[in-house]
Amino acid sequence: MSLTIAQLAVLASFLSAIVPLLFLRHPHLLVRTSFFLLGLSGIASAWAGGMTLLTNHAEQIVLPIGLPWLHVFLRIDPLSGFFFFIVGFITFTAACYGPTYIREHIGGQHPIGTLTFFTGLFVCGMLLVLLAADAFSFMIAWELMSVASYFLVAYQHDQAENRSAAFIYLLMAVVGGAFILLAYGVLAGFCDSFSFASMAAAHLSPTWATIAFLFAFIGFGMKAGIVPLHVWLPQAHPVAPSHISALMSGVMLKVAIYGFIRFVYDLLGVMHWQWGVLVLLIGAVSAVFGVLYAFMQNDLKRLLAYSSVENIGIIYIGLGLSMIFHATGHLEVAALALIAALYHCLNHALFKSLLFLGAGAVLQQSHQHDMEKMGGLIKKMPVTATCFLVGCISISALPPFNGFVSEWLTYQAALQGPVLRSGILGAMIPVASAMLALTGALVTACFVKVYGVIFLGLPRSPQAAETQETSFGMQFAQVILALCCLFFGIFPTWTVSAINVIAENLIGTGLSKAAGDGWLWLTPIGKQTASYGAPAILLGLLASWLIVYVLLHSRRDNQTRIGPAWDCGFGPLTPRMQYTASAFAMPIRRIFSYVWCIVEKIEPAHHGKGPRYFLQTYDWIWLVIYVPIGKLILHLAKRASLLQGGNLRVYLSYSFFTLLFLLWVIV
């Protein structure tokens, strides 16, 4: 049943790519049909995924298409159902948001049909990746997802920076895809077919298992955006249209996480603690690095892209902990860490999509990428500002919203570190949790900057002063996501019980006591160890708020007077007197100065103009790793081009000697 609905969802997303092409002459009709079908696909996949997860069953079907000996295996089980739900839900909100958001592209220089066509294919590819149950169809779906998203990144290709961002994205997607192919190749060497079922049954020697793991780690990590494989992310996300950024950051990165979990937990079958240490360390580095770089960005969408690197890091910390505990036989703690990672996948999809959609609304209204030119938007766009505030609180992992729950669960897993009874591992876990704590604190700082500079204060440019609230569809999508952020923060018990079946399937044991004390209490290990009663906390907050409010407002004559802000007697305040985004980040920039490559320049005053200050921060990893690799490849290519002399006789002799060599090899 749920597999049928899932197939219908795939079909609907495919139709949303194809059908609107019939109406190329009528762009408004085209946009409506496309997003309507996309929304249907989203609802269907969220339904199929949710049903599979809640009923805890798996369905498989073999489609006799493709090559005669390579049938297509499709399967949906709780793990893929969970990710199916995430993809479907975010696609639905993007479909609500999209129609009015891309209205300004209608009649523009870029054909609108391209955008809807590749959006449909992109969603179709992601859904197929989740359904695929053999390596062959998995790879085809994976590449469909990559290539379709490449065209979405390159949509506004008239600007050179967009073209280069799209090219880097495509390059890294292809290299990542090759690594995943190699990983499946290693597994396929030990079994007789490409289906996941036979791969899971194969027995690998530890060396080959480690090689396959490393290939998969690099391949999926490149798509997920772990440090140092993240460089495409901050370039590709800002240039895509915002609802696509929401899909790419909120959902596509999760599909990569899905692939990694499927490969490591399901297909490899064995687990070594050394793998867990690698995942944990890379996760911790990604988290800290991501948030520090996010803090320095002044382009809102670029900042959100770096923050995705940080959140992927947090997910990897959870996965790493889970793998370490799994390999050392502490299955219940392993289940806890896995659930924390999965919960954070859901949360990140919700709040990062919310923030990207909010960023899109701000961008559409103010036509500004640069945070330094915004300010005071809360008065012009109250609904967007409120939803964005919910997103900021959630991503900063503050109670009682959803981001806090998954970090709380991750900490609970890390605090079980002493059960390992091993010096090295025991020392590793506190360091990782220290990194997580540092990340959490810096994220709060980062999003205070974002919200304070964009929505509060005075408008810093005329465009920012003239913004208006967005259309109903765009507000609706954001409100839905904001409510979900609150819902998953207040009722974690239900969510954890639902995700629990995934841990039971993959690890063999779940959190039996997570909801043991009723739905009010989240008790992952036991009530004595730790408990969290989010609904009661919210109630307590509201009650104390109400009491304070009533007590202070009991006197009638206590009116509020509104007047100009105190300006020390020097004349009115101007927007230029406010702290800027760069100034706000300055203390952190100075404290962690060795993390970025900072270029500062001061132009002295001349011709009646005041002095000017320029600040640029560059990514060390790009400069230290990628630029030299690029140079090396160019150099080698030049050397290789010596072969291409342009002389026919030389080319013929190449063929002749190749022929001779091959004959020698064969005979």
Added chain:
Amino acid sequence: MNGWIFAIIQTLCVVLFAPFMAGWVKWLKCKLQNRQGAVPWQPYRDLLRLSRKQVVLAETASPIFRVAPYLVFSVTVVATSIVPIFSVQIPTAALADVIVLVGFLALTRFFLSLAGMDIGTAFGGMGSSREVTISSLAEPALLMAFFTLAMNASSTNLSSVISHLAQSQFILYPSLIFSSMGFILVALAETGRIPIDNPATHLELTMIHEAMILEYSGRHLALMEWAAMLKLTLYAVLIANFIVPWGVAMTLAPEAIAIGVYSITCKLLVLGYFLAVAETVQAKMRLFRAPHFLGLAFILSLLGMMSHIVLEVR
């Protein structure tokens, strides 16, 4: 049911005691510096006066500015309600553990910093920027110190942690020493005391907390000030019950609670004295020296955790 009523009464007592704590430290500081000084209950008069005054809002203020005082105050009150103060037998401790407590404090800081940036003056932004810088270094150290205590008691529940500490045999574990030292340093930074911030100054170069609430007036200012005093008391309670937990009641029996009330009052007054002495004998640091101070706190807390895992786990 008794437990819930007791928890509410306990919270109310501490909320009402908080202005005295702040006044007590101020009074002691004045005496130590050969000044006359206002009586310790002066903050009550100030709060009452502020709450009666008219609120003057800037034209540029957004709803965030008006919501923030209520939110900051009520979150701090809820944070106080989950901490065992007189007795460890409080049902509210199960609602939220130490990680949630840190989350609450971060939530108040989030809104405090946003309120600082709301009006669009230079001071507010400056205060917010400094506040988030200091706290992003202090919060990890705080969490690490809490984690060490939590690992010792193998629970993050505050009641379990404090009753474990009070009931276990008195041994100077290295982990407890390191994490207590880290915790005290963080507490100074988080409550805005010398050497990180000076609560008694309005000079632009030195202020952090005062810069953020500069635009507040009337009942809003009263709530912000009261929340700050409550935060100081909360940290003092945590130091008292973590480092010298003896005296805190293990049951809800009236005699035990009486001893608990008596002991925590004495501990808080003594801690206030130490704070006044510390603030008198040292000067405020430059802002960019603060990372060294907080880095030390972080390393101490991390060392505490490491030494627990490496040396003490059997």
